[in-house]
Each structure stands twice: as structure tokens, then as C-alpha cells.
């Protein structure tokens with residue numbers, strides 16, 4: 001056979017990939033050097049995108065998961081082949097992990113397209129890895145299933161339960177306020193992250209795991225299984241089996257990630273009081289499928305989706321409790337009337353069929369019912385107004401309602417460096433009634449949109465017992481943080497947005513009711529001020545690509561050339 005086209009209807013596996021005479025003979029010869037029998041080499045291939053890295057603590061147990069996935073694939077008659085991709089460990093990356101998310105998505109996409117596999121199991125976990133893998137898989141559009149590494153277990157310090165990383169912030173704030181000495185903070189440091197896995201609260205990693213389950217691209221009941229739990233290995237084995245089914249049925253991500261399943265994911269995001277980062281990531285994933293998430297639509301969904309899950313940072317409990325309480329399946333069963341049940345999932349059943357399975361147990365302390373929710377409305381709202389013409393996000397569930405309708409004086413920090421230099425200055429002209437504004441921390445800034453939106457309360461106010469102030473920036477915020485914090489202001493200051501025109505002393509007004517954040521300064525005055533600008537484009541490398549191509553927060557911070565047209569298949 002000399003036809004250069006892959007034959008339609010048969011597996012892409014090692015034997016049928018690409019052209020079919022000399023190249024195939026050569027490829028098989030090299031494949032045989034790996035020691036597989038010809039029977040194994042004739043099987044459909046399930047790739048396993050492994051993201052083990054010693055720079056990624058959250059992925060410490062990925063090798064165990066890979067072994068379990070392989071068991072599942074082999075048992076189902078396939079050949080599992082693991083391959084590495086970029087891995088992103090949240091706390092070890094500079095300037096910020098978001099900067100690298102699109103790089104990982106491109107790596108994932110190209111390796112899925114470039115290597116001969118019939119399906120892929122994507123193993124991710126830490127904040128940016130799951131979005132990057134899903135973005136890549138949607139663009140590559142080969143049968144794909146997500147598996148997550150799972151959350152950490154909590155630790156203990158002097159009888160108190162601790163989990164990364166909401167408690168990291170709580171104790172650090174106490175330390176800054178002088179309530180904790182340096183010996184104690186060192187003990188806390190050793191008790192916060194005590195097992196493998198992702199952050200133990202409803203941070204970005206946990207939110208993205210929940211979203212993957214809600215999208216139907218992950219097996220049911222698997223989002224919240226702790227990293228060290230034996231069930232996680234069983235989930236991995238089952239994911240391997242499921243990948244073989246996906247390969248057989250040619251069930252591709254474009255049949256799973258649809259407008260309806262994206263809306264389901266938004267519902268779940270709102271009901272779990274999930275991370276603000278997830279809006280950016282879900283927008284980017286949807287964008288790869290040619291679907292646009294409209295922030296006005298987010299507000300409509302938010303108005304009609306109750307918060308059901310009582311997890312830190314907005315509530316009291318941890319991911320291991322959510323798993324024991326019934327997991328994301330129990331949350332989705334509670335939301336059933338609000339979800340599109342005809343969405344297809346990786347198990348080959350619709351979401352409705354998935355949710356028809358009985359829910360054996362629900363702990364109502366942790367997963368509330370729709371009739372007795374924690375909060376009647378969703379955890380996140382989008383704001384518009386003269387300060388954020390293209391939108392901004394407030395995590396209402398983690399904010400202080402006292403500040404929802406609020407006007408105050410702006411105290412401006414022009415960059416991260418400026419903030420670091422002045423925020424703890426005893427002479428800083430600031431009171432607890434002021435509004436802290438951070439500029440130049442958006443996607444186009446030199447700092448590439450770090451999680452800096454949780455501006456520290458100035459030490460002199462913290463020592464007086466001030467716990468929260470209205471804070472506004474074009475930055476992101478860790479999913480594990482809390483406070484009255486307006487984020488993702490767009491356009492960002494470095495793109496010349498109004499945020500860059502704010503000066504200390506200006507008045508700003510927030511109205512959560514009206515969904516607005518406004519800069520109360522005359523247009524004529526603003527016209528005389530110099531807008532912000534992007535830093536010079538780096539001369540080479542990925543940083544240049546990022547600087548040229550990165551989009552704003554409401555476009556998911558994807559690269560312009562990676563977003564699919566709405567009409568793309």
C-alpha cells in the first residue's frame with residue numbers, strides 16, 4: 001500500500017500511522033527495539049501525557065498513576081505509551097505559571113497530533129496543567145480523557161487542621177499582624193503541605209478538577225479523590241480502560257466540550273464557590289472549541305446558581321471532606337435541574353445517564369441542598385463600568401458584603417515592585433476606608449498576570465486588626481485566597497486601559513448590585529493623564545511570542561493564533 005493517507009476507520013496505532021511501506025517498516029523496526037511483541041505493537045495505542053517533574057510537588061505520584069493507567073489500557077486490549085510534556089509546578093515558576101500555560105498547551109497539542117496514538121490519557125493536577133492539557137486536547141481533537149493527581153490531605157499544627165494554601169495565608173496574615181512569632185510560623189510552614197497532591201482547598205487545581213468532571217471529559221466521581229487514596233489508583237486504571245473505549249468509538253473532545261457542557265461547567269464553578277482563575281481557563285478551553293464565554297452570561301448564571309459547597313477559602317472544609325461527602329457527582333445531582341443533561345461524556349453516556357446513577361451518601365454539612373444553600377447566588381460575578389470597560393471579576397463568595405456598595409479614595413501602587421517597596425512603610429498615606437489599586441500586573445505587563453491581586457493589608461493597618469479592604473487590580477488571585485478583591489480588570493493597565501489612569505486620591509465606586517466598578521474622574525482630567533504601556537517586546541524566544549500574542553483576561557489569556565474561529569470544526 002503506497003497511499004500516503006491514513007486509511008479511514010482503522011486505528012492510528014503504531015502499525016497504521018502515516019505511510020505504509022518503507023516508513024512503516026522503519027517505524028516498526030524501531031518500535032520493536034523497545035521489546036514489545038508484535039501482538040502488542042498491533043494493538044491500538046493509548047498515549048499517556050505524563051507530567052511528572054521534580055519541580056512539581058503536586059505531581060509526585062504521577063508515576064504510580066501512569067502504572068495504573070497502563071494496567072487499564074493493557075487489560076482493555078491496548079498498548080499504553082507514556083510520553084513527557086511540559087509540567088508546571090505552581091510555586092516554582094517565574095515570572096508566573098500562567099505565562100507558561102499556553103506553552104504547555106502547545107506542547108500537548110503538537111505531541112497529540114504528531115505522535116501515533118488512538119487516544120490519550122492526560123495526567124494533570126497543579127493549577128495550570130489541567131487547563132493546558134484540555135486546551136491542547138481540544139485543539140488536537142483526538143479522543144482524550146483527563147485524570148487528575150488529586151488533592152493533598154490536611155496536616156495538623158498544635159491541634160489545628162491545616163491545608164495548603166488558604167491556611168498559608170491565614171497564618172501569614174497573623175504573623176504580619178504580630179500575632180504569631182517566627183518560631184511558630186516555621187512550624188506552620190512544616191505542617192501546611194504534608195502529602196503529595198494539589199492544594200487541599202477549593203483553589204484553582206481543585207476547581208479545574210471539578211470543571212473537568214462537569215465537562216464530562218473525566219470519569220465521574222474522580223475530581224476530589226485525595227492523591228494518596230487507593231481510589232485514585234482505581235480511577236487511573238478505569239481511565240485507561242475508558243481511553244480504549246474512546247479510541248474504539250472515536251469519541252473526540254469536540255463532541256464533549258460544547259456550548260452546553262461549558263455552561264454546565266460554569267454552573268458547577270459557581271456552585272462550588274470556585275477559583276476566579278477558572279474563568280480565565282474555561283474561557284481559554286472554550287475558545288479552542290470556537291465557543292465564547294460571555295461575562296454577561298456568567299452573571300445570569302451566577303444569579304440563578306446557589307453556592308452549595310462549604311470548602312475553604314469561602315467556607316470551612318477541605319477537599320478530602322468533599323470526597324467523603326459525595327464529591328462533585330453529589331453537587332451535580334443537586335444542580336440537575338440547572339444542567340444540560342444531554343451532554344456526552346467520556347464514559348460514553350450522557351450527563352443525564354451519568355447522574356441517574358444513585359448517590360449513595362451526601363454529607364449535608366459540606367454539600368448543601370439547593371433548597372438550603374450556603375448562599376442563594378453564585379460565588380463569582382463579572383463587573384463592568386468605566387474602570388473595567390471589558391470586564392472584571394469579583395469572588396462575591398469570598399468577599400465582605402459590607403464593601404459591596406462602596407465608594408472610597410484610591411491609593412495606587414504602579415507595579416508589584418512599587419507595592420513591595422511601600423506597602424509596609426509606616427508613613428504610607430492610607431486608611432482602612434481607602435481602596436488599594438495595583439496597576440501593571442495584567443497579562444500584557446512585565447509580570448505576566450501573577451496572583452498578586454490579593455494585595456497585602458498594609459502592616460500598620462493589619463496591626464490595628466484590619467482584615468479586609470477593597471482591592472482592585474488587573475492581576476489574578478490564587479484560588480485559595482479570599483477578601484473583597486476585584487481582579488482581571490480589562491483592558492489591563494499595560495494595554496492602556498483606564499486602570500492605568502487612576503491616581504492616588506481619585507474616587508472609585510463599586511456596586512455589586514449594579515455589577516459596576518467606576519472611576520469617578522472627569523473624562524477631561526483623564527485625557528490629560530498618560531496611559532500605561534506594555535514593556536518592550538523581548539527580542540527572542542517564548543517571551544516574545546507571549547508578548548506579541550497574549551490576549552486579555554476575558555479572552556482567556558490565550559494566544560490569538562490558537563483560538564478557534566466559531567465556525568471551525
Ligand code: FES
Pocket residue numbers: 058089090091125126127197198199203205
Ligand atoms: Fe499545585 Fe497548589 S501548588 S495545586
Ligand code: MG
Pocket residue numbers: 090127199203204205478479480
Ligand atoms: Mg493556586
